[in-house]
Amino acid sequence: MNKKLIQMKKKLLYILLLPVYLLLSQSCEKRDFINGTPSPYIAIEDLRQIHKGDDVQMTAEKLSEAHMTTGVVISDYESGNSPEGVIVVQQARPGKLHGIALKVGSIASNYGLGDSILIRIQDKQLKRQGFLLIDGINASDIEVVGRASSFYRRNVTGSAIYQRPNEYESTLVKVVGGEMFPRPEAGQTFNGVKRMVNGADTLNIRTLASAPFSGMEVPRNINVQGILLGDPDKEGIMAIWPRYTTDIEDISDPEIPGDLGDMPLIFTGYCADPEGGDGNYEYIQLRANADIDFSEIPFSVVTTNNAGGNQPNAGAPPGAGWATGGMRTLKFNLTEGTVRKGEFFYVGGHQKRINGANSTQITELNWIRAIPYATSGGDGLGDANANILANSGHPSGMALFVGTNINEASVPVDLVMFGGTGTVTTIDSVNNLGYRVANNDHYSPFHRETGDAQPFFSMGTNQYRIPHFLPANIGIFVQLGGVFNTTLRKWETPRGYNGHILTKQSSASELEEGEFITQQIE
Known part of the structure; x- marks a missing residue:
């Protein structure tokens, strides 16, 4: 092999290894594998894993010879709504975000929102007092090394929080579509602890009297963001x-006009199994x-998939009916656009194609709501779900x-169910768990x-379901047919x-024409 070729190969190897070296040398991993010596820093993610339920004295051995961690302060002492004597920091790493609380006592006011700090943690105690914290941090243990102007914040559901509490605790979160429970009375304020239901899960909202919004009246429904911590007074509940x-x-719904009438909108078809993904x-x-x-006049469409492994309540009836969320139910909010009497309209995935990938675009149809649910989840209800x-x-x-x-008690104005005849994931008559039905052509609450x-x-006479179509994965649009009297508002x-x-290559017109579409008569 000639000398020039060998030199070229050495240069190429150097170029390939240089990014790996830089990544390892700048990371907060437990060990510096380049130098073969322990790193002085431990990632917050690894730090949290040390705690197994009992208080831990963080010796050098427990910390794998590390003695410091880093983070950005996300609590704001000046806001008046932080746990007493505590600051909260979060640490962003590629594809990950974790946080930890620091018990600092009277010096909490010394550290402001956005301070980037180094924290000496060796020989401190790791405790859980509702939420995980490092106890005994003094001013000499903290060094401010910079200031962040922006912060990572994640939109999460109650279901995701309770499935992975260690991942979300002590970080900034936003929960969309919460319902205050019990229904707030007129004049009730946020001061104190208030309960909010999101899907099938309950979260507390904690507000100190010193917070500027403590006197704000509690609405029926809210989106809320803030720091997520285990509740100090209620074990197992996140706040x-x-x-x-x-x-x-x-985000409380407006009052609905009384003249809307029965069944102002009806389901007329669906494509549950397009060709391909x-x-x-x-x-x-x-x-x-x-x-x-x-x-x-806003509406919402909620879908359900009761596959045996779907959480929450896997293999069992839904814990909160249509409001269960997680991988069980997903919501589309219909809050924009218009539709005229007699017109068809659509709700679904943002791709807006008639039969899966690389099929005809049907963007010209009236799409009232189309979202990338497979990656972003639903509108305040439902985790990311590809099916x-x-x-x-x-x-x-x-x-x-x-x-x-x-919520669990909400009754739909229309309903279509399809699939197998099993009931194990849909109804528990003893504990009154299941999917509430509309009063329509196939179902009745009585x-x-x-x-x-x-x-x-699946209770009483509410057994109607459309069978799954075979073969699967060819792309079938299920036309529901029927004749609806728009004057009498009945089928x-x-x-x-x-x-x-x-x-x-199917055209959009195939969805709205032909003998099997739903007919309307006066």
Whole structure:
């Protein structure tokens, strides 16, 4: 091999290894593998893993010879709403974000929002006092080395928080679509501890009397952001500490006009199994029985997929019905756009294609809500999920609600269920857990002959479900048919089903034309 070629190979090897060296030498890993010596820094993620339930004295051995950690202060003493004598720092690393609380006592006011600090932690105690904290930090243990002007914050659901509390505790979070429980009375304020339900999960909102928003009246529904900590007075419950008035957003639904009438909107079709991957390509068709401006009268569509492994309540009935969230239910908020009586409109994945990837674009149709649910999750309910409408197995379906804030007791105005005949994941008649039904052509909250209550799907006569279509993964648009009287607001002919086979070249008109579409009569 000639000398020039050998030199070129050495240069190439150097170029390839240089980024690896830089990454390792600048990281907060437990060890410096380049030099073969212990690093003085430990990542907060690794620090949190040391605590196994009991207090821990953080010796050099426990810290793998490290003695410091780093973070950016996200608590704001000046805001008046931080745990007494505590500052909270979070640490961002590639693809990760973790935080820890520091018990500093009277010097908490010395450290401001955005301070980038080094913390000496060797021989301090790691404790859980509701939330995990490092106890005994003094002024000599903290060095301010810079200031951050922006902060990482994650949108999370209650379901995600309780599945991975160690990941989210002591970081900035935002929870969208919370319902205050019990329903707040007129004049009730945030001062103290208030409970908020998000999906099937409860979070506390903690507000000190010194917070500028402590006197703010509690609305029915909110989006809230702040620092997430384990609640110091309620074991197993997580609490959000808002920092500013702007951290609490009132999203309560407007009062719904009484003349809206029964079934103002109805489900008329769906594509649950487009050809290829389903994520962001599933969609639902509805038709309007009245003129609707969604900015004035909001609605929401909630889907459910009850695959046996889907959390929460895997393999069991949903803990909070349509509001369960997680991988079980996902919500689309219909808050913009308009639809005229008789028009079809659509809700679903943001790709807006008729039959999966590389098929006909159908952007010209009236899409009231289209979101990248496979990566971003739903509108305040539902984690990221590549399959919101099941292709096989347990029952799946969709429900329509007036307003965008729903809870376990919310009753839909329309409902379509499809899939297998099993009931293990859909109904628990003893504990009254399940999916509440609408009063429509196939379901009723009361037995229509005996008057007995049957509020859930799979209870009493509420057994109707459309079967899964085979073969799978070819792309089928399920047309629901039926005849609806828009004057009497009732079904003259109940909906059925027809599997219209799509191709990659199918046109948008196939969804709204033909003998099997839902008909309207006056």
